Amino acid sequence: MDIARIALNRHTCKAYDPARKIPAAQVEQLKTLLRFSPSSINSQPWHFIIAASDEGKARIAKAAQQGPYAANGTKILNASHVVVFCARTTMDDTHLASLLAQEDADGRYPTPESKAAQSKGRSFYTGLHRYDYKDTQHWMEKQVYLALGTLLLGAAALEIDATPIEGFDPRILNEELGLREQGLTSVVIAALGYRSADDFNAKLPKSRFPMERVISEL
């Protein structure tokens, strides 16, 4: 598969055709990509909220109607589906215990020793971020971006247009969706669907720094 060609052909969609909807089978593929995204120590420190209804998209767009964010509100309203990527606000022992129980139920621990070793290794990494780096929230949000990267390339492979959106007010969105009460915070949004004739970015060449500036070899 020429996955590099897919990466070269994708672009950030700037205007969606509100009449075109992503077929259900492809929505399932997008959900699988999100759910099975890798994360450090399999921590899955996330939740994904998907809006397909006009009402759901309107609620999300409330956080992107102010000043410089307004153009993003329009994308959110016209896209077929919109994903709000949320991070957990804690990486607590309850979460770690339920992670280990899920892996056990899924058959990853042939012996009690292998389960104990995984738990110990995971404690090392969560402790590193909690006590040494003191960056647990950022660490979790990085995993969310890993899922965003997975979704954007996956959508392109399915010939679905997408727009990663940082330009929104997370306080408004957290309040609108009651995210804090659920131990979550909104991190980034992805709009998904099919571009309209107004998508000027589809006609512009992609731009990146030259290979030699961003890659060196050892």
Place this chain on the structure above:
Amino acid sequence: MDIARIALNRHTCKAYDPARKIPAAQVEQLKTLLRFSPSSINSQPWHFIIAASDEGKARIAKAAQQGPYAANGTKILNASHVVVFCARTTMDDTHLASLLAQEDADGRYPTPESKAAQSKGRSFYTGLHRYDYKDTQHWMEKQVYLALGTLLLGAAALEIDATPIEGFDPRILNEELGLREQGLTSVVIAALGYRSADDFNAKLPKSRFPMERVISEL
């Protein structure tokens, strides 16, 4: 394309066959995936160091030979290729100017007004992170994880095994590769190649939280 199937079939490789090397044409695809990864405001706040030589991999492995990191050192030494994902340590005006010049050279600005508008929008976002959120470093590192997500799914599509590695000492790696002097810091590593018979993880089922726990619909 059944990209979800590819995501379901990938796994974190725990042991590499040192004799198997990624063909040159596929290495080029991996480099294209990295170079063309999306990033917020196209900021490309990164540099990727790729080691294919034994000497290069040994230099990287120096940062993963201590205590709990030792198993990662072995993966780094036995993988075909190893990518060190670096973030910039500043998002300064020189970088922003060279970004705008690159986009101009690549033909993204049909009018001076469109170029000025892009520069203004970009200043808004860099200012937001510099002055309001005060999280520029974390913001840049999130983009690096977006590139990591792109690479991991892309490698799976090319049937290349991969291992995302946070378990290394970035101070040792920064010093070994002289990264600070280049305005860079190491963030995460990916080993790439082909699994050996010792890769116990290839035989274990994947585990993730159930769909209803990680995805909700609006």
